[in-house]
Amino acid sequence: xxxxxxxxxxxxxxxxxxxxxxxxxxxxxxxxxxxxxxxxxxxxxxxxxxxxxxxxxxxxxxxxxxxxxxxxxxxxxxxxxxxxxxxxxxxxxxxxxxxxxxxxxxxxxxxxxxxxxxxxxxxxxxxxxxxxxxxxxxxxxxxxxxxxxxxxxxxxxxxxxxxxxxxxxxxxxxxxxxxxxxxxxxxxxxxxxxxxxxxxxxxxxxxxxxxxxxxxxxxxxxxxxxxxxxxxxxxxxxxxxxxxxxxxxxxxxxxxxxxxxxxxxxxxxxxxxxxxxxxxxxxxxxxxxxxxxx
Amino acid sequence: xxxxxxxxxxxxxxxxxxxxxxxxxxxxxxxxxxxxxxxxxxxxxxxxxxxxxxxxxxxxxxxxxxxxxxxxxxxxxxxxxxxxxxxxxxxxxxxxxxxxxxxxxxxxxxxxxxxxxxxxxxxxxxxxxxxxxxxxxxxxxxxxxxxxxxxxxxxxxxxxxxxxxxxxxxxxxxxxxxxxxxxxxxxxxxxxxxxxxxxxxxxxxxxxxxxxxxxxxxxxxxxxxxxxxxxxxxxxxxxxxxxxxxxxxxxxxxxxxxxxxxxxxxxxxxxxxxxxxxxxxxxxxxxxxxxxxx
DNA sequence: CAAATTCATGAATAAATTTCATACAAAGGT
DNA sequence: ACCTTTGTATGAAATTTATTCATGAATTTG
Numbered sequence: 001x002x003x004x005x006x007x008x009x010x011x012x013x014x015x016x017x018x019x020x021x022x023x024x025x026x027x028x029x030x031x032x033x034x035x036x037x038x039x040x041x042x043x044x045x046x047x048x049x050x051x052x053x054x055x056x057x058x059x060x061x062x063x064x065x066x067x068x069x070x071x072x073x074x075x076x077x078x079x080x081x082x083x084x085x086x087x088x089x090x091x092x093x094x095x096x097x098x099x100x101x102x103x104x105x106x107x108x109x110x111x112x113x114x115x116x117x118x119x120x121x122x123x124x125x126x127x128x129x130x131x132x133x134x135x136x137x138x139x140x141x142x143x144x145x146x147x148x149x150x151x152x153x154x155x156x157x158x159x160x161x162x163x164x165x166x167x168x169x170x171x172x173x174x175x176x177x178x179x180x181x182x183x184x185x186x187x188x189x190x191x192x193x194x195x196x197x198x199x200x201x202x203x204x205x206x207x208x209x210x211x212x213x214x215x216x217x218x219x220x221x222x223x224x225x226x227x228x229x230x231x232x233x234x235x236x237x238x239x240x241x242x243x244x245x246x247x248x249x250x251x252x253x254x255x256x257x258x259x260x261x262x263x264x265x266x267x268x269x270x271x272x273x274x275x276x277x278x279x280x281x282x283x284x285x286x287x288x289x290x291x292x293x294x
Numbered sequence: 295x296x297x298x299x300x301x302x303x304x305x306x307x308x309x310x311x312x313x314x315x316x317x318x319x320x321x322x323x324x325x326x327x328x329x330x331x332x333x334x335x336x337x338x339x340x341x342x343x344x345x346x347x348x349x350x351x352x353x354x355x356x357x358x359x360x361x362x363x364x365x366x367x368x369x370x371x372x373x374x375x376x377x378x379x380x381x382x383x384x385x386x387x388x389x390x391x392x393x394x395x396x397x398x399x400x401x402x403x404x405x406x407x408x409x410x411x412x413x414x415x416x417x418x419x420x421x422x423x424x425x426x427x428x429x430x431x432x433x434x435x436x437x438x439x440x441x442x443x444x445x446x447x448x449x450x451x452x453x454x455x456x457x458x459x460x461x462x463x464x465x466x467x468x469x470x471x472x473x474x475x476x477x478x479x480x481x482x483x484x485x486x487x488x489x490x491x492x493x494x495x496x497x498x499x500x501x502x503x504x505x506x507x508x509x510x511x512x513x514x515x516x517x518x519x520x521x522x523x524x525x526x527x528x529x530x531x532x533x534x535x536x537x538x539x540x541x542x543x544x545x546x547x548x549x550x551x552x553x554x555x556x557x558x559x560x561x562x563x564x565x566x567x568x569x570x571x572x573x574x575x576x577x578x579x580x581x582x583x584x585x586x587x588x
Numbered sequence: 589c590a591a592a593t594t595c596a597t598g599a600a601t602a603a604a605t606t607t608c609a610t611a612c613a614a615a616g617g618t
Numbered sequence: 619a620c621c622t623t624t625g626t627a628t629g630a631a632a633t634t635t636a637t638t639c640a641t642g643a644a645t646t647t648g
Binding site: 038039040041044046051053054055058059061062063065066067069070072073074076077078080081087089132133134268269271 | 332333334335338340345347348349352353355356357359360361363364366367368370371372374375381383426427428562563565
């Protein structure tokens with residue numbers, strides 16, 4: 001195709017072959033092969049020069065279009081796979097859309113304003129499907145769901161608090177141990193939201209037996225239930241959950257925080273734009289952790 | 295490209311390879327080669343099945359368009375080179391547009407109604423250029439211009455008459471010899487119109503010396519000059535020249551006719567439609583000649 | 589848990605493209 | 619008119635590319 005267009009443009013085999021960096025017989029052969037495939041000649045050979053004929057002129061315009069299409073396709077891929085102009089496709093847990101993800105995206109776009117983000121949210125099951133089906137490059141979720149096929153990079157450790165209604169009998173305590181909640185109706189999460197497993201595993205290590213009163217769909221609903229005085233729970237202290245009428249009481253035991261981070265599949269191709277985003281998150285989160293320690 | 299589209303459509307290497315009549319590794323290799331050329335993967339490999347990824351979906355739509363274009367190009371060529379639907383491209387001498395060519399074309403299109411004609415006219419120089427440059431498949435002209443690179447097929451032998459004005463002193467003669475025109479002002483053709491050379495060569499064989507009075511651009515002008523009483527000439531008796539006020543006097547000598555026919559270059563490709571037209575003209579003209587003889 | 593299915597990989601083979609050498613034809617210069 | 623130059627075509631050899639075969643790894647199925 002490329003050969004044909006060049007020969008057609010220059011109407012000169014030898015010059016065209018030079019432009020294409022091939023020998024003249026190579027071009028002659030391939031043009032002749034094309035002509036045989038089409039069943040018609042594309043050039044008039046009169047003496048020692050060639051000239052596009054009727055069929056050649058017709059065919060040129062189609063071939064030009066075809067090659068333009070291929071070039072467009074390559075350019076689109078190039079654009080989308082370039083770190084500056086490419087796309088970072090992320091799925092994240094619903095609750096993280098309130099504060100963490102928008103902050104992260106905004107900060108990143110100050111550095112790389114041309115990068116496009118493709119953001120999807122959902123519960124743990126949803127977003128894991130996104131990742132498996134390749135509809136997202138990476139997830140922002142809690143660590144619990146990762147396997148050894150996945151890479152994990154922590155973004156933030158959000159402290160967990162015991163949350164009660166302001167009218168609750170424990171509402172004025174400065175701090176609590178988990179055991180103090182024994183007998184209290186506990187508002188749990190329905191679907192395995194990462195956080196749920198995170199809390200359940202901690203509970204199993206303690207002597208305290210959990211009295212599950214309600215299963216809510218998501219964290220915001222849990223907060224709502226507590227506010228309505230229907231029970232108590234353990235929640236990460238994050239915007240979107242800090243409703244009026246809730247009291248956040250620190251947990252006395254060590255290590256009560258919810259680890260949120262980036263996860264992606266080791267075996268999957270990741271676009272340069274996505275790679276750079278991962279790198280950025282790595283730097284910024286380690287900077288943030290260093291800051292927290294000092 | 296074809297391989298990629300099939301694999302993309304079926305999302306299944308083995309099935310695609312069967313449809314393409316190649317082995318599965320052949321397809322795997324070529325897809326992998328394409329991916330390396332583009333620098334990005336086009337499929338997600340999860341376990342034992344493949345799925346188009348973001349880049350693959352983008353690329354598919356461009357490749358589909360490109361292949362459509364090539365197919366359109368091939369179809370257009372197919373159409374134009376098919377004897378039924380193709381094009382017959384003819385250049386002819388101006389004067390033959392009055393009767394011969396329209397009749398020929400009309401008769402042919404009764405048999406092959408889908409055939410398209412591309413008709414150009416001009417003087418001898420013009421139409422010879424058309425043929426040399428490949429802008430026409432064939433010419434309808436007089437035999438004189440053909441060389442051994444050309445094929446020749448006679449269509450009609452148009453009788454030549456001595457033409458004088460009705461007010462001319464020879465106007466009432468039933469027939470004339472060429473010598474009878476001695477001393478008469480002769481109206482000649484300017485550019486070598488085939489007929490001109492035809493007449494001049496005959497004149498050279500006779501004792502008669504031609505007294506060239508005017509050089510006209512074309513046959514119709516010759517007729518006009520004669521009608522105006524400016525001279526006499528020899529003309530083929532054909533519609534378009536038979537003006538009122540002209541007298542057509544048969545020539546006594548034998549062999550005074552103008553041979554008009556089809557000519558084309560031996561070394562040039564001729565479309566099936568054009569070939570069939572040539573064949574038709576061959577049959578119909580031999581039929582006509584047989585008819586004339588009987 | 590074995591059998592079957594599917595894709596990837598690497599070496600061997602088959603097919604294609606390209607080059608080399610050369611022939612043929614047409615322009616151009618003397 | 620003859621030689622030189624320029625340009626294309628052709629066929630065989632060399633090279634590159636594509637395909638197959640054999641096989642391995644991974645995942646799904648019965």
